[in-house]
Every structure is written in C-alpha cells, then in structure tokens.
Amino acid sequence: MxxxxxxxxxxxxxxxxxxxxxxxxxxxxxxxxxxxxxxxxxxxxxxxxxxxxxxxxxxxxxxxxxxxxxxxxxxxxxxxxxxxxxxxxxxxxxxxxxxxxxxxxxxxxxxxxxxxFPAFPDVEAKQKITVDVRQLTDMLKGTAKAISKDETRPVLTGALLQEEDKSLLMVATDSYRLAVKTVPMRTKKTENTSLLIPQRAIEEIQKLLINESGKIDITSDENLMAIKTANIELISRLIEGQFPKYKQLVPKETTTSAEVNKDELIAAVKRVALMAQKNMSIKVSTDSSSINIVATTQGVGEASERVKAKITGEKMGEIAFNAQFLIDGLQAISEEKALFEFTGPVNPGLIKSIKKKDYLYLLMPIRIS
Amino acid sequence: MKDSSLWEQIKGHDKTVNLLRGVIDKKRLTHAYLFCGPRGVGKAKTAATFAAAINCDQACGTCVSCRGIQNLTHPDFHYISPEGTQTILLSQVTDLIKKIHLTKQNNGYRVIIIDDAHKMLPVAANALLKVLEEPPERVVFILVASDMNNVLSTISSRCQRVNFSALKVEVVRDILINDLKISKDKADLAVMLSGGMVGEAMEIASSGLLKVRKTMVDAIVAEKPDTARSVELASLLVAAAKKRTAKIKKDQEIEVKEAMSFVEGSRGAATIKRNLETRHHRERARVEHRCYQQALVLVASIYRDLLVLKENADEKFIANVDLSFELKSAKIERAQLTSALANIDEAKQRIEQNVNPLLAFENLFFTLEAVV
Known part of the structure; x- marks a missing residue:
C-alpha cells in the first residue's frame, strides 16, 4: 500500500x-x-x-x-x-x-x-426513516438520559424509535421515569418501523450528528440499523425483545396543573437540591400562584424556594421527586414555559411542552415516609 | 495433505462426530448442548468445530465465518472459559447475557461456547438459567463440562447431552507423537499415566513431573522411612509447578506488553492493564493447582501399579512401565496400598481447599512412609 x-x-x-x-x-x-x-x-x-x-x-x-x-x-x-x-x-x-x-x-x-479484522456488516435497507438532523438530535437529547442502566432488563437499556401515523417517536424509560419525544413527519407510512436502539449507539449517533445538517436516513433490517452521513457510516445492532407498552402508563387526566417558566424552575430545583444530600429527594407542593420546593437533610439543614406559576385545578399537597431526574426532564423542554402536572402524592408527575406538544416526561414520585 | 474440513482433525470420536454432523445435515439443531466426558479428550475442540459447522455446513476452516470463530472475532460467536482461579464468574455470564440480547449481525446462528461449564459459580449458572430456558431465536449454546457432578441439574436438564469417552491409547499416542511431536518414550509413558486424556497427557509429558517418579518409587519401595527424602520430594513437586507458572508468566508479560502498546495513553488503559493482570494471576493459580493435582495422580499411579502387581495381573497394565523392575521389588501389603491411596485422596482434597501445597505434600509423604 x-x-x-x-x-x-x-x-x-x-x-x-x-x-x-x-x-x-x-x-x-x-x-x-x-x-x-x-x-x-x-x-x-x-x-x-x-x-x-x-x-x-x-x-x-x-x-x-x-x-x-x-x-x-x-x-x-x-x-x-x-x-x-x-x-x-x-x-x-x-x-x-x-x-x-x-x-x-x-x-x-x-x-x-x-x-x-471482522468484516463490516451489511444492512439491507428493508426499512428507511428519513428525518431532519436537528429533529433527530432533539429526540436523542430528550430521551437519552432516561435510558436504563440496569442490565437485568435488557429491553430498557436502549431507546425506542418508532413511526406512528404522521409522526416519529423516540421513547426511553428506566422504570423511574419515561421520556417521549415526538416529531411530525410529512409522509404517512404504511409499515410502521420500530427500532430498539442500544444506549451505546444513541451516544455515538449524537456525536456523529454534531456537525451535520439537512436530512438523514436511518435504514434497518431485522438485525441491524445504519445511519450514514457523507463520510461516515455507523452500524449498530439492535436490542432484541418487546419494549413495554408505555402508553397505558401515561395518565390521561391530572388534577393539578402548573404552567411555569422552565429555566426558573430548573435553577430553583438545583439550589434547593443542595440540601437534599441523602437521596436527592425534594418535596414539591403548590398553592394558588406558585410551586414550592423544599429539601431537608436531618442533621444538616433545609432549603426552600417558591417559583411563580399559573396553577389550575386542585391544590397539591406534598409530593417528592428525585431532583436530578426532575432537572433532566425539564431540560429537555425546548420552549420557555413548561407544564408540570400532578394527581396526588403517589401518582406520577408529568412534564410537558406547551406549544408544540412534542415532549412528555413522566416521573415517578418517591414515597414520603 | 491438508484436510478439507475441521471435522477431519478430530480424532477418536467418530460416533460423536457423525451424530453432530447429522444434526447439521438434517438441520435439527436444538438450542443447547452439553458436551460431557473426561478432561482433555477433545470436547472443546469438537465444540469449536461444531460451532463453525453451524454457520458453515462444511466447517471448511478457511471462510470468513470459520476463521472468525477460530480467532474469536466472529460477530455472533461468544466464548467464555473460567476467568476466576477455578470458576466462571458472574460478571462473565452477565456480560454474555447482555450481548445475547442484542440482535445478531449475520443471518446465521449465534453460537455460545461455555468451556469448563462445571466451573460456573452457582450464581453465574443461575443467571444463565433464564436465557437457557427461554433463549432468543437462533441461538445455540454449547456447554463443555468434564465434571457432571458440578453442573447444576437445572442446567443439564435444559441441554441435550453429548457424551465423550476417553480416547483409546493408540489414538492418544498417535496425537502426541504425530501432532504434538513428543518423543516416543515420553509419549508412551504419558499416555499410560493420562488414562486416555490428550490434554492431561500433553501436560504430563511437558511438566518435568516424569523425572520425579524415580525418586518417588525409591521412597515407596524403601524399607526405612527417610524424612529428608520426603521433604525433598515435596519440594521437588512444588518446584515443578512453580517452574510451569514461571514459564506462563513470561508469556503473560509479553501479552500485557502487546496489549498496552495498543491502548497506551487511552482513557481505560489502566483498567485494561489491571483486568488483564488479575486474569493472568488467576490463570497462573489455576495452572499451578492443576500441576499439583497431576503430581498426585502420578503418586497414585505408583500405588495403583503396585496393586496391579499384587493381584498378579499382566504387566502390560502397569502405567509406570519404565520402572517395573523397581516396582516388582516392593514388599508392601495390600491393605497398606489401599490405605495409601486413601491418603492421597485426602491430600487431593486438602489442596483443593487451598492448603499450602508444600505442607500438604510433606504431610502426605510422611503419612505414606508411616503406612509402610
């Protein structure tokens, strides 16, 4: 050579x-x-x-x-x-x-x-999803953190990419939270492709797309998926098995709903969480015009903060969440305001985007003893 | 002439080979096989060939798939063997399970060989149980075990059993002399001592243990106890084992060097080095252990020969043929011989329980002397 x-x-x-x-x-x-x-x-x-x-x-x-x-x-x-x-x-x-x-x-x-050296795998392009690079990046960012690291349930160690009517979804869950990001698709598809992509590939695709723009194709067969830019082709295996039917987990109605400035809430949670030293648990409640966040660690101290919000529905008592998980969900919202919804202290909380309705984050509460 | 199929290289298991080739020809694969039989008769080699044949009907040994299986780079082939001192670790099994849950890369079968499956820790075996029970499609497990007592019944009941018998003396001899280029005299002895296990024979032939036998026989035949000689014998055996591990250590050092030249400076380099060294350490301990067991087999073989002579059986049944003259001159009672064999078994157990080998051997030789 x-x-x-x-x-x-x-x-x-x-x-x-x-x-x-x-x-x-x-x-x-x-x-x-x-x-x-x-x-x-x-x-x-x-x-x-x-x-x-x-x-x-x-x-x-x-x-x-x-x-x-x-x-x-x-x-x-x-x-x-x-x-x-x-x-x-x-x-x-x-x-x-x-x-x-x-x-x-x-x-x-x-x-x-x-x-x-192992031969480079061949992907027969049996299915093809064409998507805008920016939209794909948003999907990956919005769901990557919710991917499970627990290997005893292999189906949760990746994100599901799925075509559905006129939209494309990406879903991930670690059974403590569930993230769903949706982007609209122009063409209606007859066959609904569904790929369960391992976490490793999700990470690498994110890096691959950093300097890309325009449209990109994801092709796949039963075994493998491929994504290709002008100079780089990445092929990954998929996870075998059935992703849980997540839709039945999402509550249709909630009793309390708070419209809040996303960045303000993130900043407040970060501050208060400094006092949640044991298990990152913070308590959230609402009154007529604000969300209140409290964190206490016995023997260390406590912190609290009010964040202005537009509250509709019932007054919410105390519900506890993992602060980091809450921040992860809020950060995935691309708009200025977010909707934070509850139904009592033992049901999951919901974080949604308001205008585009393209993001949903379901977060399980921590039991308060 | 070079053989056209890997199957041709397996010697002395014609029935088993035919059975397995039939399975491939008729496309009647089941999801799990358990290859069992004595150590070192070619089970693992047969397993590797079977694995190759599952994805290449002829097991040609030259195509991409076959070569991939031989050098472990086939994307849908996984091989695990004990990485613990004596055991297959839970982490090895969980790692394997993680890989199994990803899709295959090719359209053929995914093949998994678990060598020395009887050395799986119960936790590891239980972790494996679930996939063995409900395996994903087109997966074939090949478990290789030489000690069925240590394979959980829950595991063995989920596998199709394929039995291997000890090889005929001529076959082992042929392999040692023709394939492994071991001298005839040594080969003859090793064959007799190994009881039809090529792997064992190979190791005995190259272990330096053969030389120690003469001293041993002298000690046994002698009429007066000699403590100094017992101590010397024990240290000789331990030294033989250490010598073997020293040799392995050299190879391992080269491996570490080569591996490091590849990953030097990268993020995980230190971890890789540490992992590699831990694995090497365990490997050495494993080999050392095996060496002691072999030494005990040799000691036992002498008593066995004496028993054979006592029963006036044909001389051709003696393992230590080269020492038959010395053996014949021994004046030991039958009861003494059997109790000596019991003592050897006891020493074997002690060493398995990690008693200091030097002490265990010294103790053994002292008791053996006392017996006579």
Whole structure:
C-alpha cells in the first residue's frame, strides 16, 4: 500500500472510526483500526467492537492499493501530533510493517493481518426513516438520559424509535421515569418501523450528528440499523425483545396543573437540591400562584424556594421527586414555559411542552415516609 | 495433505462426530448442548468445530465465518472459559447475557461456547438459567463440562447431552507423537499415566513431573522411612509447578506488553492493564493447582501399579512401565496400598481447599512412609 493524504481530514476520519473500536476487549484486533485503499478511490477506515461498527472515508491519492490493521489509539495520537499537510502511508511488502511519514517526521509501526479484522456488516435497507438532523438530535437529547442502566432488563437499556401515523417517536424509560419525544413527519407510512436502539449507539449517533445538517436516513433490517452521513457510516445492532407498552402508563387526566417558566424552575430545583444530600429527594407542593420546593437533610439543614406559576385545578399537597431526574426532564423542554402536572402524592408527575406538544416526561414520585 | 474440513482433525470420536454432523445435515439443531466426558479428550475442540459447522455446513476452516470463530472475532460467536482461579464468574455470564440480547449481525446462528461449564459459580449458572430456558431465536449454546457432578441439574436438564469417552491409547499416542511431536518414550509413558486424556497427557509429558517418579518409587519401595527424602520430594513437586507458572508468566508479560502498546495513553488503559493482570494471576493459580493435582495422580499411579502387581495381573497394565523392575521389588501389603491411596485422596482434597501445597505434600509423604 502506498497512499498520500491530508493530515486534517485523515485525523477526523480516524477519530470517527476509533470511537467504535473497543477499549475493553481482550482481543487486540478489536482495539485496532483497519484502513483500506482501493485503486481510484477514497481511503476507507473501519473500527468496531462487534456491537457497533463505523466506516469513515477520507480522500486520498492511492498509488498502490492495499489494507492493514493498526493500533487505534496509537494511530490517532500519531496523526494528531503531525503537522498539517500531506501524510504518506506505506506498507512493506512482506512483514506487516507500516511507515507513516510527514515532511519531517517518520513513524514505523507494526500492523496486524487485515483478514483477521471482522468484516463490516451489511444492512439491507428493508426499512428507511428519513428525518431532519436537528429533529433527530432533539429526540436523542430528550430521551437519552432516561435510558436504563440496569442490565437485568435488557429491553430498557436502549431507546425506542418508532413511526406512528404522521409522526416519529423516540421513547426511553428506566422504570423511574419515561421520556417521549415526538416529531411530525410529512409522509404517512404504511409499515410502521420500530427500532430498539442500544444506549451505546444513541451516544455515538449524537456525536456523529454534531456537525451535520439537512436530512438523514436511518435504514434497518431485522438485525441491524445504519445511519450514514457523507463520510461516515455507523452500524449498530439492535436490542432484541418487546419494549413495554408505555402508553397505558401515561395518565390521561391530572388534577393539578402548573404552567411555569422552565429555566426558573430548573435553577430553583438545583439550589434547593443542595440540601437534599441523602437521596436527592425534594418535596414539591403548590398553592394558588406558585410551586414550592423544599429539601431537608436531618442533621444538616433545609432549603426552600417558591417559583411563580399559573396553577389550575386542585391544590397539591406534598409530593417528592428525585431532583436530578426532575432537572433532566425539564431540560429537555425546548420552549420557555413548561407544564408540570400532578394527581396526588403517589401518582406520577408529568412534564410537558406547551406549544408544540412534542415532549412528555413522566416521573415517578418517591414515597414520603 | 491438508484436510478439507475441521471435522477431519478430530480424532477418536467418530460416533460423536457423525451424530453432530447429522444434526447439521438434517438441520435439527436444538438450542443447547452439553458436551460431557473426561478432561482433555477433545470436547472443546469438537465444540469449536461444531460451532463453525453451524454457520458453515462444511466447517471448511478457511471462510470468513470459520476463521472468525477460530480467532474469536466472529460477530455472533461468544466464548467464555473460567476467568476466576477455578470458576466462571458472574460478571462473565452477565456480560454474555447482555450481548445475547442484542440482535445478531449475520443471518446465521449465534453460537455460545461455555468451556469448563462445571466451573460456573452457582450464581453465574443461575443467571444463565433464564436465557437457557427461554433463549432468543437462533441461538445455540454449547456447554463443555468434564465434571457432571458440578453442573447444576437445572442446567443439564435444559441441554441435550453429548457424551465423550476417553480416547483409546493408540489414538492418544498417535496425537502426541504425530501432532504434538513428543518423543516416543515420553509419549508412551504419558499416555499410560493420562488414562486416555490428550490434554492431561500433553501436560504430563511437558511438566518435568516424569523425572520425579524415580525418586518417588525409591521412597515407596524403601524399607526405612527417610524424612529428608520426603521433604525433598515435596519440594521437588512444588518446584515443578512453580517452574510451569514461571514459564506462563513470561508469556503473560509479553501479552500485557502487546496489549498496552495498543491502548497506551487511552482513557481505560489502566483498567485494561489491571483486568488483564488479575486474569493472568488467576490463570497462573489455576495452572499451578492443576500441576499439583497431576503430581498426585502420578503418586497414585505408583500405588495403583503396585496393586496391579499384587493381584498378579499382566504387566502390560502397569502405567509406570519404565520402572517395573523397581516396582516388582516392593514388599508392601495390600491393605497398606489401599490405605495409601486413601491418603492421597485426602491430600487431593486438602489442596483443593487451598492448603499450602508444600505442607500438604510433606504431610502426605510422611503419612505414606508411616503406612509402610
């Protein structure tokens, strides 16, 4: 192999692929990155931990095609520290030794057999969801935190992406809270695709989309999903099993409803939560014109704050929530105001967006003893 | 000539191989198999071949799928073996379960091999039980176990059992000499001592334990107790085990070095190193342990031979053929021999319970002397 390419574009392509490669595995080849140069083509870069796989492309002048597997972390570090400009990569014919050269510096590293590297998976585009990148990012942000980390219930360790009539939903729950983000879709679909995406992939897709705009396609078959930008393709396995029927959990009616400035409430909760030192539990109640938040830790002290709100319905006694979970829900609201609803101290609280009605966050209360 | 299928490389289990190949040909896979039989007769090798055949009818050994299974990079193949000193840990099983709940990457079967499944801790086995009971579609478990007493009945009842018997002496001999290039004399001895277990024979042949036997026989045959010799014997056996672990340690150090050159500087590097070292430490402890057990088998083999001679059985049944002359000169009563064997069993248990091996051996040899 003999190729020449630009340091900057090589580095960003490498970093994309390296994120997929494994840091935990005891198999050395999985911490490697495979680079492959075809005649008259871009350089293709592969990384995988067998759960997710990334292929990225980088323009290169290929003089002699070939492929090799290099230690991922080391390669990224080398390229990162090279000066901007042209880089040349050369493999010696017999031994799998690779030479990486810039104008002044030169590195020789040992590679591994490219045949041993897992093949890049194939996704048959049986289903396709086209969505605006910004909307997708909002969906991921709004639900990612509610994904369960408890591995005894594998179906909850990912987020559900589902088409429904004229909208696209993303749902996640860890059984303490449930987050649903909806975006409208222009076309009505006949088949309703539903993908249960593992948490790892959710994280990586978020990173992948940072600098993207416009529309993006998510394709899938029974086993895998793929998402593709101009230069990077990410493929992930899905979670097997049935996501719980969450709709029956969402109460249709509530007895108390408070319209409140989202940022004010977040700030207040953060302040008061400083005094909730044991289990982040804060108590919430309403009077005619405000939400009151109280936190007490025995032997330490207490804090309280009133936040102005427009209250409709019954007066709410005391209900306790986990402060961090409450903040997570409020932060996902993109509008200035949010609706905070209750039905008594033992039923879940609801956080909703008002104007667009595109976000719903259900939060289980903590039992007050 | 190179064989066209991995199946051809399995020796001495024609019936079992035919059974398994039939399962593949007729597409009658069940979700779980339990391969059981003595240690070191080729169960794990057969399991790996079966795994390859599930996704490649011929088990050709050269296609992407087969190679992936051989070097553990096949996306839908998982292999676990004891990472604890003697056990498969709960974390290994939960990690496996997590992977099983993700979709497969290819359209074939997902295959899971659990080697030394009898070493699963009960908690780990119970965690596995649920997936074994309601496995996702197109998953095949292959559990490999050499000690059925330690496989939970709840596990074994959910698997189809495939039995392996000890290999014929000629087969083991053939493997040792032709495949592993071990010298004929050594191979003969190792075969007799191993009782038809290739793995065991291989280890005995390369352990340096064979040399200790002469001293042992001398000690047993001698008419006067000699404390100094007993102490020396015990230390010889322990030294043989330490020597083996020292050798492994060297390989492990290289592995750590190579692994670190790959991840150096990355976020998890320290954790990876720590995990690797813990695993290595356990591996060494495991090997050392096995070495002691083998030493005890050798000691027992001498008493067994003496019993054989006592019963005037044919000389060809003696394991320590090279020492038959010395053995014949021994004057020990039958009752003494059987009680000596009981003592050896006791020592075996002590070592399993982590008694200091040197002390356990010294104690054994003292009692053995006293018996005579």
């Amino acid at each position: 003999l190729i020449t390419l630009d340091q900057g574009s090589f580095l960003s392509a490498l970093q994309a692929a390296q994120r997929a490669s494994s840091t935990q595995s005891t198999l050395p080849i999985l911490s490697g990155i495979k680079i492959q140069a075809e005649k008259d083509g871009d350089l293709e870069i592969y990384g995988t931990d067998l759960e997710i796989s990334v292929k990225s492309k980088c323009p290169a002048r290929v003089e002699k095609p070939g492929s090799t597997v290099l230690p991922g972390r080391l390669l990224v570090d080398i390229v990162k520290h090279m000066p901007p400009g042209a880089i040349e990569i050369k493999t010696e014919e017999k031994a799998n030794n690779i030479e990486i050269k810039s104008e002044k510096s030169s590195f020789k590293i040992k590679g591994m057999q490219p045949e041993d």
